[in-house]
Amino acid sequence: MSAAAGSAPAPEPARTPGWARSLALLPLTPGWGALCARDPDLDLATAAAVLEEGARFAAGRIAPLNAPSDRIGCTLEGGRVRTPPGFADVYAEMGRDGWLGIDLPANLGGQGLPLVLHAAASVGFDGAAMAFMMASGSSRAAAHMLVQVAPDLAAEWVPRLAAGDWAATICISEPDAGSDVGRIRTRAERGPDGCWRVTGTKCWISFGDHDMAGRIGHCLLARTGPGIGTRGLSLFLVADQLDDGRRNRISVTRLEEKMGLHGSPTCVMAFDSAEAILLGEEGRGLPQLFAMIERMRLQTACQGLGIAETALDIARAYAETRLQGGDPAAPPLPILRHVDVRRQLLAIAAPTEALRALILELATMDDPALAGFLLPLAKNFGAETAFAAASGAMQVLGGAGYTREWPVEQLLRDSRVIAIYEGTTGMQAQDFLLRRLLRDRGAALAAFRARALPEIARADPAARSTAETVIARFIALSERLLADDAGAERAADGYLRAGWHAVCAWMACRLVSAEDADLNAAGRFLLHVLPARMAEAENLCTLPDWI
Structure with missing residues (x-):
């Protein structure tokens, strides 16, 4: 046996499915415990049943729509839009089975389950066929808005939206x-x-x-x-x-x-x-519409996670079965045996699992100020994580990933728009710095510190040390901007990225506390790269005057 083959690690076990990784993180998400304390019928067994059944529906009914709809597209005939074959049937089935109204009020035709179960289930739906799921996202957000803004009209519309009739x-x-x-x-x-x-x-x-x-x-x-x-x-x-x-x-x-x-x-x-x-x-139209916009911004984060999760699973499965390299006199090795391929997979997995943890955190959070602080990060880096994951998966697959024979190139194309709709990256950066930090004079930042630092203090010592350092640098950057906000617009993109790295440091401590090996490895990889990435973000906050 060659030295290269002899030193290679044994094949790693198959990854746990995405819904199971979400389930593994729920007990580590403080808001989940609070939800269960308020609802005696809510527990991990209930969550597992919902998420596992959702994964089956996604794989069996939604995923088969994805590739054909990409080829066929939509047409305008006689002034009306015709969607690809199967869309109408599966949409009606989603309504009948309760998937369109998971977190809508039970007295209005919904399931009355918490937002976090909707978010976790929708990740699998969006990863299966994001284009198809675009219809349900706006319909559900509209239903929530009507409940809040126009309760009388909600009584007529929400049950029909939940059923998929409207x-x-x-x-x-x-x-x-x-x-x-x-x-x-x-x-x-x-x-x-x-x-x-x-x-x-x-x-x-x-x-x-x-x-x-x-x-x-x-x-x-x-x-x-x-x-x-x-x-x-x-x-x-x-x-x-x-x-x-x-x-x-x-x-x-x-x-x-x-x-x-x-x-x-x-x-x-x-x-x-x-x-x-x-x-x-x-x-008062715009403030009222934010009841819908904020739901849709969280949904874009779920879309990003769905795309990233799908791309990662495709890349990992390919790496386990594609045989290349090793001693020419011996059978070729699965490319997963090569350290650079494992590095590439971890580079995809690390932000993907941090995003998963952040979505669950946001979906269980009862602090509106902190939720508002975190939402621009979830929206924007849901988008960037999806696109980077699809691009990284294409790299793992090599030439195969660039062909339409494999679904990765569609994931890359489909995911690009997430960074554009519901507010571009630049708009999210302006919101994060000008509104969430400067306008409230650091109140949301204080809430972030109060939420993140105690959890980090309980983490593994090595994880705690790195995470505390990264977050301390973010807080110091925030305080400098609060003290002198001249040229704040110039610093917005860098500050947005610094905020993401700080949240990743927090979420990485949660990941390394998980029993799931994939989550643990993703957290450790994040902590390895975050100090350098924070330095880059800090540098972006001091752009030269000629820009």
Whole structure:
């Protein structure tokens, strides 16, 4: 036997499935214990049953839609959108089986389960076919928003959304008003009959029209007052079909041709005096819509984890079976035996499992200020983790990964948009620094310290030492920016990345405390690389003046 072959480690056991890794982290997530204490029917056995059954549904019903829908895409026929074969049937099945309403109130047709079980289950659904799942994300977020903003209307709409009979969209962007919501031109006027009517053009509307549900409600921002900026914007529900069965004055003028998510129709939509229902208080549209936006931002983190988890599992399975290298006189080795391949897999796994831990933390958190501090990190680095994981998996697969014979190239294309919708990286960075740190003068930062540091103090000594150092550097950076916020916009991207590294240090201590070997290894790898990455983020906070 050659020295290379003789020194190689024995093949590692197969990875535990993603849902089981989430289950292993729940007891280490403080908010989970609080949830179980409040609900005697909630425990790990319940969570395991939900997540395992969700994984079966994802693998058996959703995943088969993914590759065909990427090839076939959506079409606009006679003014209506036709989705790929199977979409309508599986969407209806999701409604019947309760997957569309996992965390919606039981008295409105949901399952009444906690958000954390929805988040953990949806990771598998999004990893199976993210394009298909785009419809359910906006419909569920709309249901939660209606419960909060328009309870009377929620009684009619939420049960139908949970059942999959109806669907909903978030309808904000316009050709001249993307992230700059204050430039929205769509107007709503109330006629002599008391009915509101909306006129304008909206774009980038995912599942703005489709054949998966009998009625679609657009949660739409329109200008009702004379104010400029976001003042004067109100929130409306604009249904494509009116109560008497007539079609509303809404049309799809174009489907965007995109890099990925071919199975998800992205619509340009025209509203021509379309009848609308005012939601909540006139002129308070944007704050009210945040009940929907924040749910969708957490969902983007789940999408990112789903893509990353799928890419990692594909790469690991390939590395276990692809034979290359070793002594030419001996049989070739599985490429998992090569240290550089194991390094690549750990580089994918480390941020993926930190993201998993952060999503579970956020989904069980009862501190709104801290949740607001962490949400931009989950959203943005859910996106970056997904894209990097797909790219890393492609590297592990080599030339095979670049071909359509393998699903990795689709994962790469589909995941790229996560960093764009629901707020680009730059928007998340501005939010994280200007709003979450400077505007509240460090209150959320103090909450982060109070939450993270006691848990880190209980960690393994080596893990604790590294994590405390990384977080101390983040706190020092934060305090410098609080003391002198001149040029804060210049520091925003670096500060966002520093925040992610600090949260990864916290989550890494949780990972190394887990009994699961994959989680433990991911945590140890993170702690190995975080000091250098924090240094890079600190450097990005001091960009030269000529930029």
